[in-house]
Structures are given as C-alpha cells and as structure tokens.
Amino acid sequence: MANKKIGIITSGGDAPGMNAAVRSIVRTGIYNGFDLIGFKRGFKGLLDGEYSNLTVRSVSGTINLGGTKLHTGRCPEMKTSIGLNKAVKIIKEMNLEGLVVIGGDGSLAAANALSKHGIKAISIPASIDNDVFGTDETIGYDTALNTAVEAIDKIRDTANSHDRVFVVEIMGREHGFLTLAVGMAAGVEVIIVPEVKINRKELYMQLKQGFINGKTSLIIAYAEGCGSSVQFAQEVAKNTGMDVRVSNLGYIQRGGTPTARTRILASVFGAHAVKLLKEGKSNLLVGITNGKISYTPIKTAISSEKTFDIESYNILKKLSI
Ligand code: F6P
Numbered sequence: 248m249a250n251k252k253i254g255i256i257t258s259g260g261d262a263p264g265m266n267a268a269v270r271s272i273v274r275t276g277i278y279n280g281f282d283l284i285g286f287k288r289g290f291k292g293l294l295d296g297e298y299s300n301l302t303v304r305s306v307s308g309t310i311n312l313g314g315t316k317l318h319t320g321r322c323p324e325m326k327t328s329i330g331l332n333k334a335v336k337i338i339k340e341m342n343l344e345g346l347v348v349i350g351g352d353g354s355l356a357a358a359n360a361l362s363k364h365g366i367k368a369i370s371i372p373a374s375i376d377n378d379v380f381g382t383d384e385t386i387g388y389d390t391a392l393n394t395a396v397e398a399i400d401k402i403r404d405t406a407n408s409h410d411r412v413f414v415v416e417i418m419g420r421e422h423g424f425l426t427l428a429v430g431m432a433a434g435v436e437v438i439i440v441p442e443v444k445i446n447r448k449e450l451y452m453q454l455k456q457g458f459i460n461g462k463t464s465l466i467i468a469y470a471e472g473c474g475s476s477v478q479f480a481q482e483v484a485k486n487t488g489m490d491v492r493v494s495n496l497g498y499i500q501r502g503g504t505p506t507a508r509t510r511i512l513a514s515v516f517g518a519h520a521v522k523l524l525k526e527g528k529s530n531l532l533v534g535i536t537n538g539k540i541s542y543t544p545i546k547t548a549i550s551s552e553k554t555f556d557i558e559s560y561n562i563l564k565k566l567s568i
Contacts, residue, residue: 250282251344253524255301257315258289258322258350258357261501262373262387264509265315268349270306271517277303279525281344289350290322290357293334310510313390313503319350325357335364345524347517349373351385352549355532359545362530369520370532370545373513375500377424380551381543382534386516389508391418391500392428398496399433399466406464409490412454412483414467416476416495423470425500427559430468436567437465439479441472442555451486458489460568465489515540 253276257265273283283301286292299305309316324330338346338361345367348358351374358368372379375391399415406413415435419425423440430438436457439445457465467483469476476493484491505513512535519533519540531542 250280252282252284252342253521254284254286254293254298254338254341254343254346255317256286256289256293256346256348256350256354257317257319257373258348258354259319260351260374261315261319262351262375262385263313263390263501263503263505264386264513265317265319265349265373266306266309266312267505267510267513268371268373268386268517269301269315269317270309271514272347272521273301273306274303275518275521279521281521284341284343285317288318289320290325290334291320293337294322294324294330296337310514311504313505321353322357325360331360331364334361335366338366345369345529347371347520347524349386351376351379355379355545355549359530359549362545367524367527367529368545369523369529370548371516371520372532372534375425376419376422378420378422378553379532379534379548380553381532381541381548382536384512384535386509386513387505388425389512390503390506391425392432393506394500394503395425395429395496396432398499399429399435399468402494403433403464403466406466410458410463412465412467412489412491414469414476414480414483414491414493416469416471416493418496418500419470419472421472422553423472423555424553426468426470427556427563431559431563433466433468434566435466435468436462437467438470438560438563439467439473440470440555440560443557443560447486451483454483454487454489
C-alpha cells in the first residue's frame with residue numbers, strides 16, 4: 248500500500264525558522280511512514296500545481312537558513328470561493344492525508360477555510376510579529392527580536408556620540424508585540440505602540456527631562472502600526488527643539504540565521520503537526536502556552552485577539568528614567 252501523503256506550505260511573510268519547521272515535518276513525517284510534498288510559493292503553488300517531493304536529504308543543511316526554501320507569498324485567490332474550491336479539489340485529487348500550513352494570520356484563515364471543506368489542516372504559527380492568538384511565541388519572532396536589538400545597540404552608539412534622539416521603526420503590522428520586546432531588551436526610553444494611546448505633551452516633557460537627568464541619547468522604539476515614523480519624528484523635533492533622526496529597521500528584521508530558540512520551537516512545532524495528522528486531527532494550531540505545547544482550534548485563533556502585555560509596558564516605563 249502506498250504511503251499517505253502530507254503537503255507542506257510556507258505562506259505569508261517569510262520568517263526565520265520556516266526551513267527548520269519544514270525539516271522537522273519532513274523528517275518526523277517520514278519517520279511515521281508519510282510521504283511529504285512541498286508546495287512552492289505558498290498557496291499559489293498548490294493552485295498552480297507547483298510542488299516537489301521532499302526527502303530526508305532534501306532538507307539537509309536547512310535548519311540554520313533564514314527565509315524559506317519553499318518560497319512564500321500571499322495568495323488573494325484563496326480568499327475567493329473559486330480559489331478555495333480549486334484548492335480543495337486539488338488536495339482531494341492528490342489524495343493528501345492533510346496539509347501543514349506554516350505562516351501567520353492570513354495562512355490561518357486559509358487553513359480554517361480548507362478545514363471547513365473537510366481537508367485536514369494543521370497550522371504552525373510563523374511570523375516575526377508574534378501576533379497569533381494561541382501561542383505565546385511564533386516561529387521567527389525571537390530571531391527578529393535579536394536582530395532589532397543588535398541594530399538598536401549600534402544606533403545607541405551614534406545617538407550617544409551626538410546627544411541625539413532616534414525614532415527606530417519596528418515591524419509588527421498593526422500590533423506592538425515585537426516593539427515592546429525589542430524596547431525592553433534594548434533599554435529604550437520610550438515605546439510607541441498601537442495598543443497604548445500616549446499623551447504627546449507628557450511625552451515631550453519626558454524626553455526633555457531625560458537630557459536634564461543626564462542622558463546622552465534617547466531612543467524611541469516606534470511600531471509601524473502607529474503610522475509614519477518620519478512624521479512622528481518631525482513632530483517630536485518641532486515640539487522639543489531636539490536633534491531627532493529616524494531609522495527604519497525594515498526587512499532586515501525578517502531575514503538572517505534563525506536563533507537557537509527559533510530553531511528549537513520550529514523543530515518541536517513541526518513534530519507536533521505530524522503527530523496531530525497521524526492521529527487524524529484537523530483544524531488545530533500548534534503553539535506554546537506557558538512553556539508547554541498547546542493545541543488551539545484554528546477557528547478560535549483567528550477569531551481571538553492576543554492580549555498586549557501592559558504590565559511589561561509599565562515596567563519599561565519605570566526602567567527608562
Ligand atoms: O507579517 C510580517 C511583516 O513583516 C509585517 O511586520 C509587515 O507589516 C509586513 O509583513 C510586510 O509585508 P510585505 O512582505 O508584504 O511587505
């Protein structure tokens with residue numbers, strides 16, 4: 248009898264550690280008697296029939312690689328009933344036992360829609376934004392966090408030398424999860440996130456007070472979801488008379504060698520996704536909650552909002568005096 252087949256898709260924005268997750272699914276899948284198929288460029292590869300068989304050796308030397316060797320993309324077609332029905336038909340024709348979708352929010356929605364049509368779909372959260380409900384941490388987040396912290400450490404050198412204010416823009420879509428963690432680890436003076444409304448007058452006073460207190464630089468970690476960082480910096484300069492510069496960390500946050508923590512998370516998540524499919528389960532997101540592996544219905548994950556850690560935000564405020 249032929250082996251059952253599992254399909255793998257990396258979807259949405261790439262995140263460091265996606266390759267480590269694919270490697271884990273392939274190897275634990277083969278260990279459990281499955282054949283593995285990797286679709287190219289996210290759901291587009293599924294719709295266009297672009298895929299290849301993944302073997303134990305085809306994922307050799309990938310655990311340490313950033314990006315995704317399967318390539319990725321956002322696929323608007325999957326949001327239409329025509330695209331969705333086509334995907335369901337292809338998966339049934341290919342006789343796939345199930346599909347593991349590695350990605351962020353958009354990928355979860357597609358996996359949920361497929362599940363509703365009787366396809367066994369398991370989600371692995373991968374996004375530098377760490378904005379997925381049902382997991383304390385997404386694959387790639389720790390790597391992006393370390394990349395951004397290293398960058399701010401460097402910015403701090405030049406900021407100190409010139410007694411300057413820097414507004415550093417951090418990715419995160421409409422959330423400030425990454426910005427909060429970066430801000431805490433880099434010891435920034437202020438973070439601006441969509442989740443917390445700030446009082447501009449108080450902010451300007453705080454900045455002025457910083458220099459009065461003997462600081463030689465001020466760094467503001469600014470979440471991209473708050474709007475233009477350039478405009479914000481201009482307003483700060485106008486209202487404080489300070490020398491303000493902007494540094495948008497941009498896409499360097501998405502690339503690079505995954506950290507050990509990201510690799511471990513990806514490896515463990517991948518193995519659990521295979522375990523769930525072997526048990527015949529579907530519509531589950533593999534995550535980590537309070538240090539333990541957790542499974543959350545994908546439909547719950549997409550209809551719930553992850554909470555912002557306001558306690559850490561308040562701690563940061565106290566640390567920045
Ligand atoms: O979701 C990851 C992310 O990098 C966000 O932080 C950012 O808003 C977005 O993707 C950028 O998307 P794109 O790759 O389409 O430019």
